[in-house]
Amino acid sequence: MSQDQTVGELGEFALIYAIAQRLATATADRVPVGIGDDSAVVSAHGGNVVACLDMLTQGVHFRLDWSEAKDIGRKAAAQNLADIFAMGATPTALLVGLALPSSTLVSWVMGLADGLSEEAGLVGVSVVGGDIVRGDSIAISVTALGELGERTAILRSGAKAGDVVALAGRLGFAQAGLLMLSRGFRSPRVLVGAHRVPEPPYELVQLATHASSMIDISDGLVSDLGHIAKASDVSINIDTKSFEVPEPLAAAASAFNGDAIEWILTGGEDHAFAATFSNALDVPTGWTIIGTVSSGAPGVLVDGEPYSGTGWDHFSSN
Amino acid sequence: MSQDQTVGELGEFALIYAIAQRLATATADRVPVGIGDDSAVVSAHGGNVVACLDMLTQGVHFRLDWSEAKDIGRKAAAQNLADIFAMGATPTALLVGLALPSSTLVSWVMGLADGLSEEAGLVGVSVVGGDIVRGDSIAISVTALGELGERTAILRSGAKAGDVVALAGRLGFAQAGLLMLSRGFRSPRVLVGAHRVPEPPYELVQLATHASSMIDISDGLVSDLGHIAKASDVSINIDTKSFEVPEPLAAAASAFNGDAIEWILTGGEDHAFAATFSNALDVPTGWTIIGTVSSGAPGVLVDGEPYSGTGWDHFSSN
Numbered sequence: 001m002s003q004d005q006t007v008g009e010l011g012e013f014a015l016i017y018a019i020a021q022r023l024a025t026a027t028a029d030r031v032p033v034g035i036g037d038d039s040a041v042v043s044a045h046g047g048n049v050v051a052c053l054d055m056l057t058q059g060v061h062f063r064l065d066w067s068e069a070k071d072i073g074r075k076a077a078a079q080n081l082a083d084i085f086a087m088g089a090t091p092t093a094l095l096v097g098l099a100l101p102s103s104t105l106v107s108w109v110m111g112l113a114d115g116l117s118e119e120a121g122l123v124g125v126s127v128v129g130g131d132i133v134r135g136d137s138i139a140i141s142v143t144a145l146g147e148l149g150e151r152t153a154i155l156r157s158g159a160k161a162g163d164v165v166a167l168a169g170r171l172g173f174a175q176a177g178l179l180m181l182s183r184g185f186r187s188p189r190v191l192v193g194a195h196r197v198p199e200p201p202y203e204l205v206q207l208a209t210h211a212s213s214m215i216d217i218s219d220g221l222v223s224d225l226g227h228i229a230k231a232s233d234v235s236i237n238i239d240t241k242s243f244e245v246p247e248p249l250a251a252a253a254s255a256f257n258g259d260a261i262e263w264i265l266t267g268g269e270d271h272a273f274a275a276t277f278s279n280a281l282d283v284p285t286g287w288t289i290i291g292t293v294s295s296g297a298p299g300v301l302v303d304g305e306p307y308s309g310t311g312w313d314h315f316s317s318n
Numbered sequence: 319m320s321q322d323q324t325v326g327e328l329g330e331f332a333l334i335y336a337i338a339q340r341l342a343t344a345t346a347d348r349v350p351v352g353i354g355d356d357s358a359v360v361s362a363h364g365g366n367v368v369a370c371l372d373m374l375t376q377g378v379h380f381r382l383d384w385s386e387a388k389d390i391g392r393k394a395a396a397q398n399l400a401d402i403f404a405m406g407a408t409p410t411a412l413l414v415g416l417a418l419p420s421s422t423l424v425s426w427v428m429g430l431a432d433g434l435s436e437e438a439g440l441v442g443v444s445v446v447g448g449d450i451v452r453g454d455s456i457a458i459s460v461t462a463l464g465e466l467g468e469r470t471a472i473l474r475s476g477a478k479a480g481d482v483v484a485l486a487g488r489l490g491f492a493q494a495g496l497l498m499l500s501r502g503f504r505s506p507r508v509l510v511g512a513h514r515v516p517e518p519p520y521e522l523v524q525l526a527t528h529a530s531s532m533i534d535i536s537d538g539l540v541s542d543l544g545h546i547a548k549a550s551d552v553s554i555n556i557d558t559k560s561f562e563v564p565e566p567l568a569a570a571a572s573a574f575n576g577d578a579i580e581w582i583l584t585g586g587e588d589h590a591f592a593a594t595f596s597n598a599l600d601v602p603t604g605w606t607i608i609g610t611v612s613s614g615a616p617g618v619l620v621d622g623e624p625y626s627g628t629g630w631d632h633f634s635s636n
Contacts, residue, residue, distance in 0.1 A: 044362035141459030
């Protein structure tokens with residue numbers, strides 16, 4: 001196999017074989033049946049499986065001129081792993097579907113596979129199955145599986161009046177990075193890098209298995225806390241004074257006449273976690289208290305007022 | 319919501335809400351957490367989950383002028399459910415990812431959702447989660463989940479010399495139907511219908527949980543039995559005299575100067591099941607013995623000879 005071949009030249013079965021070789025990892029205890037049969041078989045301790053699916057498409061979630069294949073693979077894995085952790089579960093495996101034009105370089109696909117593997121490896125899991133098909137443009141579908149063991153899933157509906165709202169991870173970085181790229185800049189590296197590869201706080205989220213509710217921030221803080229507010233029938237107030245604006249965001253906001261607080265409140269794709277805890281003493285180390293939960297009309301207030309900004313809508317930007 | 323709206327006009331969240339309403343079914347015993355949280359939670363009795371993922375893309379797996387949305391939804395569900403059954407497992411849930419151009423009609427998406435639901439309902443499961451994103455063309459990703467309970471997964475690697483090979487379901491119909499459509503015909507209905515919506519023999523496959531190996535025929539009989547031969551390190555001989563050529567195939571072959579046996583041996587997408595059993599008495603009612611397993615070079619022979627036809631390669635036809 002030559003890496004300047006296209007997938008059309010290599011053919012489906014050879015491509016799948018090459019990827020499977022690339023992904024092969026020793027996970028036999030957790031994955032009794034991996035790549036190579038009709039389906040995979042993966043452990044699900046506790047008798048339930050936790051499962052989610054996200055898609056990424058060329059031109060919407062990534063641009064080939066803005067991101068390396070490996071970064072795209074890492075991002076695709078990260079956003080799904082975050083959805084498993086947001087349930088208080090432990091990831092066990094990924095399945096990946098790829099739609100690719102025949103002209104796609106084999107080397108690009110191998111880079112993507114490396115990125116998927118690398119990100120999955122950060123939390124000890126691997127790609128155990130999937131599908132590769134021809135398509136007009138690149139679409140990547142990732143399913144993540146997880147297990148709860150003896151724990152109960154943490155739902156969006158568990159927030160209660162009197163809880164505190166806390167945050168783990170970065171916000172606004174990915175949106176600021178995307179803005180830099182869209183204006184033709186390749187720096188600052190930390191922001192552009194955040195758009196290319198989110199860094200969900202995998203260790204911090206595992207400290208929060210006693211949260212009353214939790215969500216992965218993929219669309220924006222206000223928008224995603226709105227899902228908790230609606231599901232829990234509570235009012236959530238975010239206190240913007242609780243945010244220290246990180247230096248790269250402040251600098252970028254200043255340079256681009258942007259609003260760093262707005263980026264923090266509405267920026268998607270950083271895959272931070274927001275959770276509610278029954279009291280401030282329950283908030284794990286490394287998490288920041290950013291607001292409070294009260295009874296009242298379900299929704300999110302910012303500093304006590306309705307907020308006019310919105311999160312990310314995949315169709316509205318077309 | 320008006321059904322002649324496009325998904326771009328309706329917006330992402332309203333579209334997801336409308337679909338979730340459409341898919342809502344009472345499956346609380348098997349699906350503790352369904353659509354509406356970061357991930358779904360689904361039963362996995364036996365402590366393992368069985369999982370597979372297939373993608374379908376516009377122009378490759380379906381054409382909008384050849385198939386109704388509902389048929390495409392049924393096909394997408396069927397091919398994944400077949401992969402779960404082929405492991406000897408019982409399906410528990412589907413997750414669905416959709417990439418859609420903003421110009422896609424909401425009514426088309428609702429038709430797709432109906433088809434997914436309808437096919438899933440045939441085996442008592444439902445769509446429990448997924449993702450909708452914007453894309454240049456339609457791509458559908460379906461993940462099926464299943465459980466084994468106290469059973470052991472049936473693998474491709476379990477065939478042994480001395481086993482018999484048996485088949486459940488139709489072969490060649492989908493390929494013949496596709497040929498009809500590609501020549502501009504809309505009939506015979508049974509063949510064209512088989513291309514649009516496969517009919518995996520869901521009841522027959524559940525009789526085969528004692529098979530030594532099993533596979534879902536998605537790429538073609540010779541090609542897919544080749545996977546069993548390779549994984550099991552055995553030689554498989556298919557006896558074409560064991561096939562009765564069904565009348566619609568015979569008629570179409572005659573009218574189009576085609577070879578019905580070739581369609582049966584190489585046609586993909588009917589989602590029949592091939593399995594091996596340790597002796598002829600073990601073959602369930604409704605299954606047809608079509609060949610034998612022996613030691614020898616891993617591969618598939620047809621009437622004792624190597625076969626030159628091939629199955630479906632998603633990239634080679636471009």
